[in-house]
Amino acid sequence: MSTLVIAEHDNSSLKPATLNAVAAAQAMGAEIAILVAGANCAAVGEQAAAVAGVSRVLVADNPAYEHQLAENVSLLIAEVAAGFDNIVAPATSNCKNTMPRVAALLDVSQISEILSVESADTFTRPIYAGNVIATVQSTDAKKVITVRATAFDAVAAEGGSATIEAVPAVHDSGLSTFISEEVAVSDRPELTAAPVVVSGGRGMQNGENFKLLEGIADKLGAAIGASRAAVDAGFVPNDMQVGQTGKIVAPDLYIAVGISGAIQHLAGMKDSKVIVAINKDEDAPIFQVADYGLVADLFEALPELEAKL
Amino acid sequence: MKVLVAVKRVVDYNVKVRAKGDGTDVDLNNVKMAINPFCEIAVEEAVRLKEAGVATEVIAVSVGAKPCQEQIRTALALGADRGIHVEAEGRLEPLVIAKLLKGVVDKEEPQLVILGKQSIDGDNNQTGQMLGALANMPQGTFASEIKVEGDKLNVIREVDGGLQTLSLSLPAIVTTDLRLNEPRYASLPNIMKAKKKQLDVYTPEDLGVSVTSHVSQLKVEPPAERKAGIKVEDVAQLVDKLKNEAKVIS
Structure with a gap:
């Protein structure tokens, strides 16, 4: 068994939610690789290679992936997914945007925002605003899963020594174009990671x-x-x-x-x-x-x- | 241009849903049902596009058992021109719904499909994106503003750090976030008029889609309950408790 974890990053640093997703991947008991899709994102690849418990890091470095456009990145992930049993991503806005597209391209269901891994094919997830917890079992051979970061303790960001491989595949659908971004700048910690x-x-x-x-x-x-x-x-x-x-x-x-x-x-x-x-x-x-x-x-x-x- | 808007029948958002005692499913007996709030925002946006002269026709589509025609009628009362009901029973996964919607998209060839970003029952947040992949259309998910400019659609999206603006080629998919608009209320005359609007019914077979399940729900249970703690007398006691009892501040 092998699991591909999708890295959440901003082309310069790996975001902490990735470490929670790796923890969920570990609970699935499979060999773990991280995919870093971005542009000029070599530094992120190196940070991913240092994450504890990861054996391979795949870096797809191309302008087509710079802004995480779902149309492009989903085609890339669906291609790379060929070599893996599970595709796991943190439930960040980027991955929520991209992963269902990946699942549809692979003709499998997605299991959203899992809270725990019960076995290789069985997971818990919140429904009805968390008023009910459902235990669900997937019959898909290849599983596409997003992870609620707060439900898994992050793995260590240091201590690993994964190999880094370049993924040359370029997917530019031409369907969407990034125009601009307004990101709130703050000296305070990120809301989802703050103590x-x-x-x-x-x-x-x-x-x-x-x-x-x-x-x-x-x-x-x-x-x-x-x-x-x-x-x-x-x-x-x-x-x-x-x-x-x-x-x-x-x-x-x-x-x-x-x-x-x-x-x-x-x-x-x-x-x-x-x-x-x-x-x-x-x-x-x-x-x-x-x-x-x-x-x-x-x-x-x-x-x-x-x-x- | 033609706009297709998807609506889902869900438990009213004010209802606190509970798991059944035997854990087989949630208890939906005698529970008030309504149009999913995000879908209501989708309908409103489509109707506004029509009022602005951008959209020529607004079609409301819902996938589900017979009663979801009530929610299609609600969309028609809010201003959609006609309805399509894809009649299918049971627990329908987002992938199946996306395939059925793709069937409707192939028939109707809309330039824009607007959906809610998630439904408040399954909380999956998948269908719009899956439809995008199946129909090979670009997507503007979690939209807080959309604007048609020639053959492009500009979408402002709510993302983790703030706002992102994309330009999408048409036809395109949009999924709504809360701030896209504030839906109107249907007036009584419009509710009456909606009863006479065209509503076509398709089966999954009509659309060439097989309804197969990839995920089974083994059980449902209530989340771990949080017990109410104590009321403190004043700020001084609060700070003391946080320092010395909970030890979360120093």
């Missing part, structure tokens, strides 16, 4: 008030998130959204401020180790999952919390 997340909800009242979270986030080395209600109200951009349709996080500490706790939000954060809720409504459902609940006006509690940290 602490401080999130604001509708109770923040406006975008300006999110500044109240910044001081706390700075002191805790935290990322800042938001509920869908706060995003819909236009307080903050959508890439901060935590929930069923946003980002899935599982930090050591999650502080929910002015968030009522709709099931769609809980789906994105209820696997956090410790949850703190600050809300003035003592009946808010968020308190049902919080380890520590503080019923208080957030506009009084936040400055006090920042001062005491």
Whole structure:
């Protein structure tokens, strides 16, 4: 058995979610290779080769793959997949975009966002916003799988010594063109990888008030998130959204401020180790999952919390 | 141009779904059903394209058992011109749905297919991308803005780090994210009118697709429950607990 793991990267560095996907691949008990598809991405190939437990790294370095266009990358992965039993990728926005195309090209089903590997063909995954966990069995000879990164402990980024091979295949479908990208620049850790997340909800009242979270986030080395209600109200951009349709996080500490706790939000954060809720409504459902609940006006509690940290 | 929009019948998003006691499936008895929220956004976008004079016809398609005609009627009440129901029973995997939609695409030859990015029951997030591969069309997934410019479609996409803009050749696939638009409510006169709109029914055999399952669901169970913790009196106690009990801050 052999497993191909798709690397998540930005052409210069390997993203941590890849290490969680490798952990899932290890649980499948197969020999592991990583595919790095990108442009001028040799550095990523070297980082991938250092990942513990990986035997081969395949690098497809071509301008056609620079922006991870699904049309091109899926053709590449489907070709490289010929030599593997499992194709595994972290459930990042890139891989969610590309992998179903790969599965369709291979005429197999995809198993999305697995939480555990029960056996070579059996996995668990969340359905209905995580209110139900399904155990599913695949009959496909070749399996295409995405991995919920928070459900698998990352393997070590160092210690491996995989061979690096170039993949010369060039697939440029000509169907899509990259125009531009607006990426939020922040000194804070990435939301999905941060050890602490401080999130604001509708109770923040406006975008300006999110500044109240910044001081706390700075002191805790935290990322800042938001509920869908706060995003819909236009307080903050959508890439901060935590929930069923946003980002899935599982930090050591999650502080929910002015968030009522709709099931769609809980789906994105209820696997956090410790949850703190600050809300003035003592009946808010968020308190049902919080380890520590503080019923208080957030506009009084936040400055006090920042001062005491 | 012709726009095809896919809609799925799902449990209403306000319903908290539970696993049955015997673990065989989720309990959907007497549960309110609705159009998947992302599909509703897809319908709205298609109707807006028609109102803007970009789309000439909007066709709503749904794959599933007979009752999903209710959701097609909802789409027709929201402004779609006619409906197509692909009648198929049982648990349908995204790959099968994508193949059936490909059959409809071959018949109708739309320039644009708009789907929701995921359905809130299976949470798979696959069908649009699979249809893209099967129909060899480009895709703009997780779209927060789309604009037709000549024979191209510009799509702004929600990605992990922010926003990405792509230019796609037409025909193309779009899957909707939450911020693409805010769907309207169907008015009573439009609900009445929708009952008279054309609705064609196909079987998988009509479309030359065999409905085979690649994945079986062995069991369903509730997730590990999180117990509610304690209420703290004030900020000082909260900080103390986090430092000395949970030991998550220093």
